[in-house]
Amino acid sequence: MRQLIILLAVSLMMLSACKNSEKTNQKNGNVITTDITNFWNAYDKIITTQDSVLQYKYLDSLYLDKGTAGLEGMINARSYTAAEYINAINNYPEFWNSIRENTLQANNVSSQLQDGIRKLKLIYPELKPAKIYFSIGAFRTPGTTMDSLVLIGSELAMADANTVTSEFPENLAHLKTYFSTNPNENLVFLNIHEFVHTQQKPRVYNLLSSVIYEGVAEFVSAKTLHQLSPNPQIEFGKNNAKRIREVFENEMFYVANFGKWLNSNDTNEFDMRDLGYYVGYQICENYYNQAEDKKVAIKTMIELDYENESEIEEFIKKSNYFSTSLEELEQNFESNRPTVTGVEQFENKSDNVSPNLKEITIFFSEALDGYRTSVDLGELGRDAFPKGTLNGRKWGEDNKSWTIPVELEPNKTYQIFITNNFRTRDNRPLKPYLIEFKTKKL
Missing domain, CATH: 2.60.40.1220 (Immunoglobulin-like)
Known part of the structure; x- marks a missing residue:
């Protein structure tokens, strides 16, 4: 019985330690970076051997099994596999060496992030709490969300112009352009963008709703931090506004056109990916500029119900972004099919x-x-x-x-x-x- 009691006590202590591990060495409990430390511990062991069985064992025991809720969320959101991690570690050693020091600075941005969240609450008092997790992914997202979790893919979000991309295959070639923008200098903006997503209602997966969903987060982040968006799509969009609107009006009802506008390398005539962010941003900026009460405008944007077609249509109508009504644009689309x-x-x-x-x-x-x-x-x-x-x-x-x-x-x-x-x-x-x-x- 005494041994059983001791075992139960030890088990409870271990469980408590696991639950509290996410707070270890954190400057603020809302910003969790333990996944980064765990990743590099696993990385250092993995590169000591070519034995694939041992490599997977180290990845599992030192990184995946110790993962926070944020790592688990990111893996689920982007369908990462252990094989992808092992392949990335084995194939891109120069990249990992160049990014390591940047990722280990995640703790240092905690106070800046908290300041950004406080500013967001000033323009949107209804702000609900969320936690920010810095993890290491396998090249599919610098940031995403799941429920009330902000999930940062630090291997992308914390890169800079000096990060080595020479080992990357063609499907990762776009990262060279992204890294040249020094994303590690814009971590606060990225996190506020993702934080806004945790406040929004679920999007409907058509192109128009999706660009508005992203545009809201981008525009609200810019207003929160009193700065221009650091993402090149916004400036490029404003410099090519007329043609982008024309093309988007022609294509927004296409059922398989996401890749030309959001989160893909599909080619388009502008040679600039993710221009849907600009379209959504401009719709929101137009709406905001015509609103008499700016705080109400922000609240309306964040709380848009994407399943309510009349609400979305009214929002778009007030933005006065498109050259004509959605009904007429859809009729034009149908007549040209x-x-x-x-x-x-x-x-x-x-x-x-x-x-x-x-x-x-x-x-x-x-x-x-x-x-x-x-x-x-x-x-x-x-x-x-x-x-x-x-x-x-x-x-x-x-x-x-x-x-x-x-x-x-x-x-x-x-x-x-x-x-x-x-x-x-x-x-x-x-x-x-x-x-x-x-x-x-x-």
């Missing part, structure tokens, strides 16, 4: 299609890209979808038609839903179309 013009073998909705038919050819109003396709089930479900459609699909020579093989049964109703994943070369999505027909009795 390619459409299905018909089926070669029968009239759509026909009820006397031959069950001996072996293929169906679909015609489009204009040439598509000859690559992206997708068909889906209609409302009648899988039983109404023709068999044998997978092998042998082919485009017409001019990409204005697409043929699929089918295996049909007599006296049966079929549906094939042609989705908007079909695109033109300039990425305009096809208007969805339901093909429905019934075969004859034999």
